[in-house]
Amino acid sequence: AMIVPTRLTKEIRDWCLAKENLEHFDCKPQHKSGLSLGIKHLENKKETLKDFPHTVLKNLSTYLLSYYDLPLDTEIEDSFGYLISYSEEGHKVGPHTDPNKDSEDKIHCRINLIISKPIAGGDPIISDEVYPMLENEVWLCVAGLYVHDITITKGDKPRILISLGYYIDRKVLEDKGWICQEQ
Numbered sequence: 001a002m003i004v005p006t007r008l009t010k011e012i013r014d015w016c017l018a019k020e021n022l023e024h025f026d027c028k029p030q031h032k033s034g035l036s037l038g039i040k041h042l043e044n045k046k047e048t049l050k051d052f053p054h055t056v057l058k059n060l061s062t063y064l065l066s067y068y069d070l071p072l073d074t075e076i077e078d079s080f081g082y083l084i085s086y087s088e089e090g091h092k093v094g095p096h097t098d099p100n101k102d103s104e105d106k107i108h109c110r111i112n113l114i115i116s117k118p119i120a121g122g123d124p125i126i127s128d129e130v131y132p133m134l135e136n137e138v139w140l141c142v143a144g145l146y147v148h149d150i151t152i153t154k155g156d157k158p159r160i161l162i163s164l165g166y167y168i169d170r171k172v173l174e175d176k177g178w179i180c181q182e183q
Helices: 010-017 019-024 054-067 170-175
Strands: 036-039 082-087 106-116 124-126 138-141 148-150 159-169
Touching: 010 019, 010 054, 010 082, 010 106, 010 159, 054 106, 054 159, 106 170, 124 138, 159 170
Parallel strands: none
Antiparallel strands: 036 082, 082 159, 106 138, 106 159, 124 148
C-alpha cells in the first residue's frame, strides 16, 4: 500500500484540526456512536469555506487517480463527492454500502486516506475483514458492492478521513482485479 506524502495532506489536516473550522462541518451523520462531523462535495468550492485548501485537495485527487491508473476525468459520484470526516473517541459508523449510479455498470468507489489517525481504531472493515491503516495510507473501497464499516475510534486524537468518491465502470474494476466478475 502507498503512504501519501505528508506535504500533500498537511494543509488539509491543519485546517481540520483548527477548532474554529469545526463549525464549517455541516454534515452530522447519524452513526452508531461518537462525535462525527463531515463536509460533503468539497470538489465544489463553497463560499463558506474561503480558507479551505481546495487547490491542495485538487492536487491530492490528481495524485491518487494517477496512483490507481484511473482517468483524471473519472466521474465524481453525486451522493457525497469529495468528503472529509472528522470524528472523535467512540465513533462507530455501522456496516453499510454506498449508493451506485442508476446503472449496474457504474459502481460507487471511494479512495480513502486517514490524515489524522486516532490513538487506536478508526481502521476500515471491508466484508468483515479489518484493514489496519497507517496515517496517510491510501486504500480504495468498492463501496457500492462491499459492506464496509470502521473499528471504533479510541483516544484523544481525532480521526480525519479524506474520502474521494467516484463512479467507476464495473468492467474497469474487473480488469484491475478489484472485484470478481461474478459480483
